[in-house]
Structures are given as structure tokens and as C-alpha cells.
Amino acid sequence: MSTDDRPVPPTGDPDRFARFRSPRAAVVYVLLAVAVYQMSGWVFHHVRDFLGLLFLAWLASVTIEPVVDRLERAGMRRGAGTGLVLAGLALLAAGFVALFGALLADQLAQLVGALPDALTRVTDWANRTFGTEFATGKDLIDVTPDTVRDFAAKYAPSLLGVVSSLIGVVFQALTLLLFVFYMSAQGPQLRRTISSWFPARQQQIIATVWSTSVDKAGGYVMSRLILAAISSIATGVFLMVIGVPYWLPLAIWTGVVSQFVPTIGTYLAIGLPALIAAANQPFDGVWVIVFGTAYQQVENYLLHPKITSRTVSIHPAVAFGAVIVGASLFGPIGALVSIPVVAVIQALVETYGRRYELVPDPGNPEAPSAPGNPEAPGAPSPPGGDAE
Secondary structure, eight states: OOGGGSOOOOSSOTTTTGGGGSHHHHHHHHHHHHHHHHHHHHHHHHHHHHHHHHHHHHHHHHHHHHHHHHHHHTTOOHHHHHHHHHHHHHHHHHHHHHHHHHHHHHHHHHHHHHHHHHHHHHHHHHHHHHOOOOOOHHHHOOOOHHHHHHHHHHHOOOHHHHHHHHHHHHHHHHHHHHHHHHHHHTHHHHHHHHHTTSOHHHHHHHHHHHHHHIIIIIHHHHHHHHHHHHHHHHHHHHHHHHTOSSHHHHHHHHHHHHHHSTTTHHHHHHHHHHHHHHHHOHHHHHHHHHHHHHHHHHIIIIIHHHHTTTSOOOOHHHHHHHHHHHHHHHTHHHHHHHHHHHHHHHHHHHHHOOOOOOOOBTTBTTOOOOTTOTTSTTOOOOTTOOOO
8 A cells, every 4th residue: 555545544533522521520620710710819819909009000100101201302211210200209299298298287187176076066057047957976976085085995006006007108108119110111121021922913002002001091190180289279279268277188188089089079079178168157168169169160161171181081980980990909099090091991992993883763864973983984994903
């Protein structure tokens, strides 16, 4: 028999997957899947704080990256530029503490001590004026020397606990700064290293995703910081003019909460200054609410469109849901970084997603097609090309 006449061996064994279909193997694979799931949950539970710290460091690094890029184009080494930016931010923080630190600490301590009494006075005024029967602070909390002593004994930390907590905070801050420095100073090198593991077409996608993340996440955080600073300054000046006490912590509270807490942040931000002002003078609380409402209109129609022109617009419900999910996964850090991450995902979907022309609605045949439809005649194609 010649070599060409020999029977060709089968290319595949029809029974080679039979062992995967046996009941014993199925039980083993189910147990392995359960074990992997349990192990993954255990690992995530123990490293989620570290992951949240990495997310926060990434967010800070992409926020300062435009400034670092400008310094690099000016001839400065990237590492030196990153160190210069971080040192400048540290000097700004130290300058703020030197100018307002003592005032802020004093007013904040007085505010915390006066808040229960302010709530009681506002509630009493509302009950007298409108005939309501809201419970006052004295009715809700029975404060006696014994209850104060028991509360202090139960919740006051020991000296060792204070020292260990302080060391932990300093260690986390230094770790955060270290990751921010390396993520910014070695950002291009990190991108090249990741891209080298993928073919040329995927490398282009990685470059697009990287630049989109820097533009959208960094632009979002920077725009929010600018809006928070403007809101804090305007609120602080107004509160100081009308004579509201504790104007500095209340102004910082208003600026930060109104910009970084979606949907309900505006109401929470102006609620606390209005409460403190009303406790001092009821009509001052009304003026604070009027100011907050007027400033919100100025911000929505004048400041916000100009400052956030480089960022994407996120639906309030999506932003609020993202904060809840981020807080449940990573705690307060997750709530802080959730909206920039959603902004990046939304930008990538808009870049690589594909939308189609709407068919005529039988109930409303004159309804227009979807705006910005890339399939419509004369519309430009998406930046990433057609999806395959």
C-alpha cells in the first residue's frame, strides 16, 4: 500500500469531551466554580479599600496630567514636572491652612456645638408660627450628665487608638501621593507597556481609551473643583455680609456638597447654612435660600456650560445611581470616583457605539429621527469607525 492510500486518521475524537459530561465531573466543576466565586468575594472584601485608593490616585493623576503634559512640552522632565505640580498643590493647601486654618477649626468646633441648639430653636419657631407639633432636639435626645459620661466612655477612643488612627491616615496619604506620582510621571511608559501586549489595531483602541479617560475624568474633576471654589467664595461672602455665624465651614460645605453630591447635593448644601441662619434670625434663613436658588440659576446657565464644556453630560439619575453603587462597593472613595468613571464609560460608548435611524412610529408618523444619528444622510461616522 502506498503512502497516499493509507487511511487518514480522524481529526478529532468524538468521545474526548465525554469526561466533561459525566455527573462526577459536573459536580467537580460546580464545586470549583463556587470555590472561585467565594475566593473572589473574599479577596475583593479584603482589598477593596486598596482598590478604592488606587481609583482615587488614578483620578488625581489624570486631573493633573494636562498640567504635567504642558511642563513636559516646555522641556521639563515628566517626573520633575509631576513633583513640581504636587509640591505646588501642597503649598496651596499649606497656605490655606496658614490663612484660614485657625478660623476654620474654631468656627467648625463652634458649629458642631451649636447645631443641636440651632435645630431646637428652628423647630420651636416653626411650631409657634405654623402651629405644628414637630419634636424638638430636647425631646429627641435626653441629654444629662450621666448620658454624656456614658456616651464618652463608650465611644471616645483611647490614646493608643488616636495614635494608631493618625498613623494610618498619614500612611494612606503618603501611599496615595506615591501612586499619584508614579501614575502621572510614568503614564506614557505605562501606556506603551500595556499597548505592547496587543496588535496594532488594538493599540489604537487603547490609545483612544487612554486619552478619553484623561480628558473626560480629569476634565470632570477639574471643572467640579473650579465650580466648588466659586460656589464656596460666593456663599462665604454672602453669609459674611448678612452676618451669619460660622460662615467659613458653611461656605466650604456648600461648595463641596453642591458639586460632588449629584441630584440632592444642591438641597443638602444650602439646607445647613439656611438652618444656622434661621436659628440666628428666621428671615436670614429665607435670604440664604433665595441666594442659593439665584446662584444655582447663574451656575446652571452661565458658569456650568462654560467650565464643563470639555466633559460629558451625565443624566442625574445615572449619576445618583453610580454614587450609590460606588459607595456600596468601595465606601466614600467609591462614591467620589464613581461619576468620573461613568463619564469615561459613557464617552467610550458614544465613541465606539453604533446608533441606527429610527423607523417611523405608526402612531406618530411625523416624529423626527434621533438627533446625532451617525446613520442619517450626511452625518459623520463615529471616531472609532464602524463597529464590527
